[in-house]
Amino acid sequence: MNWPHKDVIAISDLTAGEIGHVLDMASSFKEISRRDIKKVPTLRGKTVVLLFYEPSTRTRLSFEIAAKRLSADTVSLSASGSSFSKGETIMDAVYNVMAMAPDCIVIRYPYAGIPAKMAELLPCSVINGGDGFHEHPTQALLDMYSLHEHFGRLQGLTVAIVGDIMHSRVARSNVYGLKKMGATVVLVAPKTLLPPGVETWGAQVTTELDPVIPEADAVMMLRVQKERLSERFFSDEREYAVFYGMNKRRVDMMKDGAVIMHPGPMNRGVEITYDAADGARSIILDQVENGVAVRMTLLYLSMGGTVNVD
Amino acid sequence: MWIKGGTIIDPANGIEQAGDIHIREGLIADVCLNGSRETDEEVIDASGLWVIPGLIDMHVHLREPGFEYKEDIASGSRAAAAGGITTVVCMPNTDPVNDNPSVTRYIVEKARHQALIRVLPAGAITRGLQGTELSEMGLMKAAGIVAVTDDGKSVTDAGVMRRGMEYAATFDLPVISHCQDKSLGVSGVMNEGGLSSRLGLAGIPSLTEDIVISRDTLLARYTGLPIHITHVSTASGLEIIRQAKEAGVRVSCDATPHHLLLTEDRVRGYDTNAKMYPPLRREEDRLALIEGIRSGAVDCIATDHAPHARDEKDLDFDLAPFGVIGLQTLLPAIYRLHRGHDIDFGRILACVTVNPARILGIEGGSLSPGVRADVTLFDPSSSWVFTRESVLSKSANSPFIGTEMQGRVIRTIVEGRSVYRI
Known part of the structure; x- marks a missing residue:
């Protein structure tokens, strides 16, 4: 079956069946991380932008490693060192990023609601890396x-x-x-x-x-x-x-x-x-290790992957 | 000038029937309910239209001086005229604050030259809206204010509020109270409850408002002085007001069209045009306000027209400023309440005409012979869509953008002069 979601914004958007599929698929992705050569060409040519407007070590690194193990190119931007600190609004920043044609944007943001708004307005995939105290x-x-x-x-x-x-x-x-x-x-x-x-x-x-x-x-x-x-x-x-x-x-x-x-x-x-x-x-x-596998799964599914059904 | 063939609805005089109105030298000269006289004066054909007193909106932010990029007296008055509103009371949270007669005179002068409608300023209760020292209420009254308020915040110190009420009464000025205890719901941006928790937004409990409504009605009870609670939004707050009224306390209140028509559900999707103070509440609060209109517990409807520039509202829900515009949609909103909740139109109309005139102690709000001829012609059968392009304010931060409106203002007359017509 085709994965029906362009974006991953909230668990409340997913059905039990969809959550089950993600968990199933993550097992095969986890196996990749245990190989000697930890890289598959699945997302070669895809660009993943990591927009982190809030401090993060684990989540950001986890997404970056997940994308790289699938051969996607990653670019990472944090709040300090971006024009956010110069007063640019988040949606302007997002449109500027969008103009450079990424295939997926992972966003971590201090206030609720922005990932959902981005998902609605942007043609690329949006993955919520945590927004305010809304969802993660x-x-x-x-x-x-x-x-x-x-x-x-x-x-x-x-x-x-x-x-x-x-x-x-x-x-x-x-x-x-x-x-x-x-x-x-x-x-x-x-x-x-x-x-x-x-x-x-x-x-x-x-x-x-x-x-x-x-x-x-x-x-x-x-x-x-x-x-x-x-x-x-x-x-x-x-x-x-x-x-x-x-x-x-x-x-x-x-x-x-x-x-x-x-x-x-x-x-x-x-x-x-x-x-x-x-x-x-x-x-x-284990949670940290599994984070990479789950994020590989979500990156793959959001960017057009299909779900294996036995 | 004659307005002929319409249905006259004038709650102040209990009139709701066909009739003609004669206007001479800016005043209502005569209201003829029994057939028309021949005339060679100008005749406005009002057949099929409702002829009502020009509306009084007792809670408006015109933003001048200081925030002319959001709105100014000229643009705000154009929007009001298009909404059938002939009198607005403009709030003092300008820059500089209207807490002294120079600022009052500036607003009055500007309005005289640029406003299409009557603009009556409200002065601050305390200097700089700081809640500590009383403003020059007497001198401001002489310069033209009709009420005092620290709108945008509450006077947090109960002792200062008491003195403010006593001092205002000295100059016969009504006090309008914005009720908000900021210590409850410090970073809140929407109604506190299950939905705010789900959306991940900090809540503003009903308590934030109720505790100050309670305090102010106690102050009114103790001092015997009047207080007007503006933009009441909670069922519990309205209940406090209702009980105080029953006990003979001189308390009155208004509710906004958005609190009467919308609920917190509108915040799903994080639309910043659903962000205002007080926040949109639950359906049971909304229904309680509507019941309050029906029973008379709610005296007035006021828009709390609060323009904000697009770049200010185009932010995260947490960061965008509080407030929505409302002048142009006031009458259709009232009409929707009348139709949707089966409330007598005359009763609702009183909330934007005779009642605010009485509370403020100003002329207008009726079609009585001898009063200023502020008249609005309204077509209840016409529908239109409120688009961004149709906004006459400088700002378009309305939750009703894109909404189909039933009922349309056809002409607005201020002191016998047509200031808006389509």
Whole structure:
């Protein structure tokens, strides 16, 4: 079948079947990264522009490596060093990039809504690398891939997402995706960091982490952003770590085979301790490795690839 | 001059029937409901049209002085005339702020030479809209202001607001209050709720508005002085006003056409022309406002016409300024409320004529013999599309661009002079 989407903007745009296809295909792309010669000619002659208007190490590098392993040419532009800092509006910047005829634009942006607007206005593919606190679809897909790889299924899993749900695009995309795939999602946060209307998301919501730990197949820790402190969303990091941090005590409470995830970058000592981040339950580095495979899949599908159906 | 053959709708006098109007020397000379007289004066044929008092819009940003690239007195008055509006009250958040008589005189002079309609300035409650020192209300009144307001923000200090109300009452000036406690919803850009969370946009809770509505009605209750709450948008805020009214507090309020016709759903797609303060709310809030028009809890409809240049609105939803234009679409909006919600047209018309005239203490808003002849001819059967090209304001930031409008202004008369006709 033909992949029906030019763009990857939001998990809420994808069906369960489409998510399943992405996860299936990512396995074959993952194999490429384990070869000695890690390159296939699939996207030769295609140009991928990475527009990053927000600091990023992992996502940007992951997209760049993914594109290069498929033989696409990549150009990368960040906010500092671009005319964004000179006051050019994002859409002007985008039209200028478009005039140079890229085949795909990957955009990371501090405010919600721009990737959707670009997708509507531009003929090329647009992949959302995270917009404001709206969505981060590629992160959710790599998280689901990692869970599927570990458990062999998503259906019936219980996944806890812990921390700053309110300002997290990762949490939003994961809730929408995991629910579509039949998993149960539990959101854990102090009331100040739960978004208004969260009860309509179809996830369980609680302010207490300890009772959730033994029930969860996976616990996904979200990064605590320092600026939330000055905005008075919680008291201090010490108290946060006690109530909402992953530590040795909680690692030991987890059920057999349960895993710990983190989208990165981590604040060690705040939302996660060294033992938890580096221990046997952690699949944090698998997430990073799988990110490349999932992004290879999405680049391939968005630029006209077809989906293998057995 | 005679306007003959139309249906006269004049809520101030309870008239809703066929009749002719005689205008002489800029005043309504006579309203004849029982057949016409022969005349050799100019006759405007109003058959098939509604003949109504020129509209009064008590909340408009004309942006002059200081922001003439968004709008000026001349362009704003052209848009108003095309909307059947013959009086606007222009807000003081200009640059410089209208907080002293020199700025008031500048606006009044400009309006006298360039405006097609009556432009009545509102002065600031506090100097520079800073919320600390009272402005020269008495001198501004002498120069022509008809009300005071710090519109665009609230006077955050309750003590200053109380003194502002008392000082304004000294000069018999109505106080218009924009209600917004900025500490609630600091970075908010749309109504707070499930949709804002889904769209990844920071929310403005109803509380932001309600808490100040509550404070201001308490101030009015305690002091016995009047307060006018502008652009109420929440069901809960309107309920506070309704209860205060019932208790005899001298509180009045207005709602905007966009809050009466649109909901937060309009923000899906991140259209910055759906971004304004207060934000578009939920359907239940909208219906409560409409019920308020029906019951009289909502006294007035005012546009909060807030022009912004295209390059300012052409930004991310988070970054674009708050505000939409509304002058040219006011009457069709009202007509849509009348048709869509089965509210008596006369009752809605009172919200843009006699009611604002009463609250502001100004002449106009009726077709009573002896008053200034501000008259609008409206064709309810004509439909048209509001396009970017048809915008007479300098800015086109309207959520109604591209919308089919039912009902059209055919002619606008200010003090007996036709200032707009098609």
